[in-house]
Amino acid sequence: MGSRRQARRTALVLLYQWDVTGRPLGSLYLGEIDAFARELAGAVAERTETLDQRITAAAEGWTADRLGAVERNVLRMAIHELDEGSVPREVAIAEAVALAKRYATADAAKLVNGILGRIAREEEAA
Numbered sequence: 721m722g723s724r725r726q727a728r729r730t731a732l733v734l735l736y737q738w739d740v741t742g743r744p745l746g747s748l749y750l751g752e753i754d755a756f757a758r759e760l761a762g763a764v765a766e767r768t769e770t771l772d773q774r775i776t777a778a779a780e781g782w783t784a785d786r787l788g789a790v791e792r793n794v795l796r797m798a799i800h801e802l803d804e805g806s807v808p809r810e811v812a813i814a815e816a817v818a819l820a821k822r823y824a825t826a827d828a829a830k831l832v833n834g835i836l837g838r839i840a841r842e843e844e845a846a
Contacts, residue, residue: 724807725815728797730757732819735764735793763804764796771796778838787831790824794832799839809840 730753738745738761745765749758764771772784775795784792798816801807807815813836821829 724756725818727754727757727760728815728819729822730754731760731764731797732790732793732823734761735796736789736823738765739789739793760797760800764793764800767800768796771799774799774839775835778835778842780838788824788828791820791828791832794819794823794828795835798832798836802836802839802843813837813840 734745734748734753734757737743737748745761772792775784775787775792776782779787784795787795794816797819798812801812801815802809813833816836817829817833820832
């Protein structure tokens with residue numbers, strides 16, 4: 721079994737391929753897929769509409785579908801983890817920023833951090 725960080729990377733790749741190709745998520749599970757990665761990707765795929773609404777609400781003028789597929793799926797995963805409370809808020813945000821930086825750009829990481837920060841502040845205020 722790999723680390724949660726590696727499993728998040730795997731889940732992101734699966735979600736990215738699913739998002740870009742439109743192929744069923746299950747068809748992308750080639751080889752050994754960590755159970756955490758499979759569960760995370762599946763849960764995010766099931767909640768895409770709700771997660772995208774949250775992204776759009778926090779993105780200040782951007783819609784989820786205008787974001788790149790990497791940024792969109794990093795945000796979907798992080799918001800899902802925030803909602804589930806499966807990891808501390810700081811961990812969910814830090815992991816999302818690291819994924820965006822690794823698979824996209826430093827600017828994408830800043831965008832992800834800004835959107836997740838807004839969502840976290842709204843949740844604290846509620």
